[in-house]
Amino acid sequence: MPFTICMISNSTTRRNNWTCWLLLWGAALLICCIDLAGVPLRDWDEGTVAQVAREMSRGETWAAWLHPQLWGQPYLNKPPLLHSLIAVCFQTFGVQTWVARLPGAILTATSVPMLFLLGREVLPTRLYALMGAGVYLTWLPVVRHGRLAMLDGAVVCFFITLLWLLRRSQRQPWAYLGVGACFAAMCLTKGILGGLLLAIALLWVLWDAPKEWRSPYLWGGVGLGSLPVIGWYALQWQYYGDQFVDVTLLNQNLSRVWDTVEDHQGPPWYYLLELLKYSWPWLIFWPTGLWLTWRSRHTAWAKLILVWTVGYLLTISVMSTKLPWYIYPLYPAMAMTVGVALAATWNRHRHWSGRELTLKRIPLGWAILLALLSVGGAGGMVYASSWGPEPSLALAATGLGVMLTTGLAAYWAVRQQTRFIPILMAGLYASFLALMLSDHWLWELGEAFPVLPVANLINGQVPRDASIYMADFYNRPSLDFYCDRRVVAQPSAALLERWPQETPMYVLTQNLGPYQSGAAKTTTLGMAADWHLVVNQ
Template sequence: MYNASFARSRLKKWMRWSDTWIDQLLVLGLLLAALLLFTINLGIPLRDWDEGTVAQVAREIASAPVQSLKWLYPTLAGEPYLNKPPLIHILIAASYKLFGINEWSTRLFPASLTAISIPLLYGVGREIFKSHTPAIFSALIYLTLLPVVRHGRLAMLDGSVLCFLLLMILCVLRSRRDLRWCLGAGIAFGLICLTKGIMGVLLGAIAVLFLLWDTPRLLTSWFFWLGIILGSIPVVAWYTAQWLHYGQLFIGTGIFNQSLARIWHPVENHSGKPWYYLLEILKYTVPWLLFFPLGWRLAWQNRNYSWGKLILVWNISYFVVISVMATKLPWYVLPIYPAIALAGGAKLSETWHGWDSLPPSRIWIISLALLGLVAFAGSLYFTLLANSINLHLQLVLLSAALTFLISAVLLAQKDLQFIFVLFWGTYVTLLLFITSPHWVWELGEAYPVKPVAAMIQQHTQKSQLVYNW
C-alpha cells in the first residue's frame, strides 16, 4: 500500500513538472514567433494622423527636461495634449532617449507590448481550458490575425491595450485559485486606464460581468477591491493633476469632447452603420473566420463552463457597446479579437480531438479552395504587371494561395495536417507581408511625406508655423 501511494505521488509530481515544462517551452516559442512578426521592418514612414500625433507628443516629452513635467502635462506642437493619458507616449519618449528619434524606435515599445500579448492569451487559454490544445490553437489564431498584426505594429495605443487587457483577464482567472492575483488584475486595469482612459472602464466591466456569472464570491473579497483601489490610485492621481493644472479646459476637452462625446457623437466625422465592426471582422479575419461561428455556438452549448462564459460575455458585451457608439474607427474593434481567437481555438480543438467522428466540413473545403483561387488570381495579376513594387504583393498572394489550396486538399482527404499547414502558411504569408513596404497601405494614398518635410525644413524658419494639406 505504501509503495502504491508513493508511486502515485511521484507520478502526479512528474505530470505537474511535465505540464510546467511544456507550458514554458510553448510560451517561449510563442513569444519568439510574435517578436519576429511584430518587430521586423518597423522603419517605414509613420502613418498620419494617429501615428504622427503619438510620435510628436513623445518627441516633445523626450526633448524637454524632466523637471519641466512634460511627461505629466504633455503637449502637441506646444499646445496642451488632452486626448489620452501619456503612458505609451512616455515609453516611446524613453525609446527615443535610448535609440534616437526614428520610425523604428517610435514603434518598438507598442509593437513589443502587442507581441507579449500572444503568450498572455495562451496563459488565459490554459486557465479556462482543460488541455493545452485549445490554448495553443487560440494563441496561434490570435498571432496570425491580420488586424492584430498590423495595428499592433503601429505607434498607436491599441496594441498596448491588448497586452494590458489580457494581463488583467489572466490575473482575474488566476485569482479564483489565489486571491493575491487580484492585485495584478487591479494593476493591469490601471495600466489600461493610463493608456486609453475611459476604455479601461469598459474593459474592466467585462471582467466584472464574467465574475458575476462565473465566480460571484470573488466580488465580495476585500483582496479584489484592494486590487482595484491600488490600480486606480495612479489613474485618479493623473486625472486630478490634469484638473488642477488645466481646470475646466481638461473637463471640457479631455473628458467630454475627446472621450465621452465619442459615444453619442462621431468625432472628426468618423461615423458608420451599426454593422460597421461586423464588416471589419468579416473582411480581415480570413481564414480563421471559417471557424468563429461554430466556435461561438460551441461556447453557447458549453455556457455552464468558465471558458464558454468568458467567450460569450467578452464577445457580446464589447461588440454591442462599440456597435452603438457613434464614433467608428477600425482599431476600436481590436479588444474583441482575443475572445474571437478563443472561440476559434475551442472549435479547432474539438475538430482535432473528434476528427474520427466528424466528417470534413464542405463549407470549410469550398471556402478554402475559393480563397486559394482568388489569392492565386491576384498573384497572377501582379505577375503580369511585372514591376518591382508589385513583386512583394505577388509573393504574399502566392503564399496565401498555396496555404489555402493545400489546406483545402488535406481537409478533403480528412488529414488533420491541414490545421498545421493553415497556421504555418498564414504565419509565413504575414511575415512576407510585413517585410514588404505595403503593410502600412495608407502611405500609398498620399504623397511621400519625408521629401516634403525636408523641403519645408530647408526653406522655412525653425519657429515658423506651417500648414500642410
C-alpha cells in the same frame, strides 16, 4: 509514490507551458518587430503619438511627462503611458520611425503568449490554448495594427494579462494586486476603455464565480489600481481646470458614445463589415466556434468568450463614433473562439465529453471558402508580379503564400484530414511575414502623398525658424513629425490672398501658376511627390 508522480507531472506541465510561451513570444516578436522602419508613420494617430513622445523626451522637468504637449499646446487626447514608453525609447535609441513603433509592437507580441497562458487557465487542455494563440498570432489585423505607434495593442496586452491574473487570483489572492496594476495601465493608456474592459472582466467573474465578488482581495486590488488613475486625473484637472474636463472626459471619451466625433460614423453593423473585410481566413471557423461555445456555456471559458464577445461588440456597435481600430480588443476573444473550433476538429475521432469537444466531420463549406481564398491569393500574386500593375517581390510572395496555404488547406479539408490546421497556421505566418517586409502592409499610406520626400525637401530648404504652409484642406501629422515643425494646411485661396503681403512665405503647392502670376517674385526651391516648394521674395 503517487505524490512524487504528481509533482513530476506538474513540473513537466509547467515546463511545457513556459516552453510554449517562449516559442510563441519569439514568433510574435519576429513578425511584430521586423522591418518597423520599412514605411513611414501614418496619419493621424501615429504621427501625433510620436510627436507627443518626442516633446516629452525633450522636456527638462517632470512636468513635460506629467502634462504632455503637442506643438506647445496641452495634449489632452489620451493619458500618456504609451507615449512615455516611446519617449524613453527616443532618449535611448534616438528619434526614428522604428523606435516610435517599438513599444507597441513588443506589447502586441507579448499579448500572444499571454493569450496562451489565459487559455491554459480556462480552456480544457493545452491544445485549445495553443490553437487560440496560433490563430491570434496569424490574425492579419492584429499583426498589422499592433505594429503601429498606437495605443490599442498595449491596451489589449494589459487586458489579457488582467484576465489571466483574475483567474489565477481565485487560487492565489495576491494576484489581485496584478489585476489592479493592469487596470491602472489600461486606464492610463486609453482612458475610459479601461473601465469598459474591467466591467467585462467583472461580469465574467459574476457569472462564473459569484462568490469572488464578495472577496475583499478583488475590490482591494481594483481599489489600489484605481489610485494612480484617480491621482493622474486629479492632477490634470487641478492643472488645466475645466479645459481638461471638456476635452479629455467629454469630447475625447464620453461624447463618442452618443455623438459623432470628426464625422467618424457608420451603421450599427459597421464592425461586422470590418470583420468581413479583414478577418479571413479565420472568419470561416468563427461561427462553428460560437456554436460550440454556446453548447459549453456552463464552463468558465465559454462564459468568458460570450461575455467578452457580446459585451464588447454590442458596446462599440451602439456608439455613435465608429473607427476601424475600435474593434481591436475583440480579436483575442474571436481567436479563442476559432481555437475552440479547430481543437474540436483535431479531436474529431473522439466522443464528446465534459472535457473535450469534437466535430463528427470537417464541414465542406470550410474547404470551399478556403479554395476561394486560394483563388484570391493567386490574383494578388498576379497583381504584384512584374507584369502586374504594382510589381513587388514581397507582395507577390505574400500572394503566393496565401494561394498555396489556403489551397493545400482546402485539399486536406476535403479529404477530412486535420493536417490542414498546422498548414494553415504555418503558411499564414510565413505569408504575413513576407507582407511585413513589403511596403504594402500599411496600405492606408497610399491614400495620400508620401511624406518622406516632401519632409526632406522642407528640411533641406526651409530655415528652422520660418513658417511653412501647405495648400491643402487638412494637416498631415506624419509630415509634421518628420519635419519637426508644423506644416500648416490652408486653402489655396487664403494663401494667395496673403502671398503678396508676407515675405518670406514658404508654401507647398501642387499648382504653381497662381503663385507665379502674382506681383511678388516667386522662387521655386524644389519639387517632391508632385508638390512644389515656393517662396516669395
